[in-house]
Amino acid sequence: xxxxxxxxxxxxxxxxxxxxxxxxxxxxxxxxxxxxxxxxxxxxxxxxxxxxxxxxxxxxxxxxxxxxxxxxxxxxxxxxxxxxxxxxxxxxxxxxxxxxxxxxxxxxxxxxxxxxxxxxxxxxxxxxxxxxxxxxxxxxxxxxxxxxxxxxxxxxxxxxxxxxxxxxxxxxxxxxxxxxxxxxxxxxxxxxxxxxxxxxxxxxxxxxxxxxxxxx
Numbered sequence: 001x002x003x004x005x006x007x008x009x010x011x012x013x014x015x016x017x018x019x020x021x022x023x024x025x026x027x028x029x030x031x032x033x034x035x036x037x038x039x040x041x042x043x044x045x046x047x048x049x050x051x052x053x054x055x056x057x058x059x060x061x062x063x064x065x066x067x068x069x070x071x072x073x074x075x076x077x078x079x080x081x082x083x084x085x086x087x088x089x090x091x092x093x094x095x096x097x098x099x100x101x102x103x104x105x106x107x108x109x110x111x112x113x114x115x116x117x118x119x120x121x122x123x124x125x126x127x128x129x130x131x132x133x134x135x136x137x138x139x140x141x142x143x144x145x146x147x148x149x150x151x152x153x154x155x156x157x158x159x160x161x162x163x164x165x166x167x168x169x170x171x172x173x174x175x176x177x178x179x180x181x182x183x184x185x186x187x188x189x190x191x192x193x194x195x196x197x198x199x200x201x202x203x204x205x206x207x208x209x210x211x212x213x214x215x216x
Contacts, residue, residue: 030068087111087113088142089114089130093117152166159176159178159180160180171188
């Protein structure tokens, strides 16, 4: 079972890109889309697109394609983005502040309702219309508001401690924006944002591109 979940990850990571293109097609007035059209826009093989869409339960008509609105709905339903989930953010530093100001989360079904920080100078203030609360109120509010997901943006040396506190409070999923790996119970879902890894991939691709241009 675990193996199957791992195999789906590359497909799941491509689904937001499909959504973006599908919504662009909708703006262009299209009502039906084929895997070939999606593949061309995203520079993928059509069979890859077809297999990715299969995991959402979407079904198309041979020789015709997928109904655009239904496909958008199928992908959003699979990702859980058509129902807004409230989420807390812990760590209102530079990165946390930037995330609080990002309006695009609502498109992905996420609504950051409050931020928490240990700095007394920040507690009680507002950042991008979000209230900054004391860490001491985290557990009570998680349980009272039935929050299941939290974003972790604290300095690395405090990451594990804060994550443990989140789990004790009842958080079931943590989006980890720190540089530290977390050791948590198996029933807690953790997704780490590996900025350094993504930058490394970008740098290598750039180097390869420059090498190709130089050889031409």
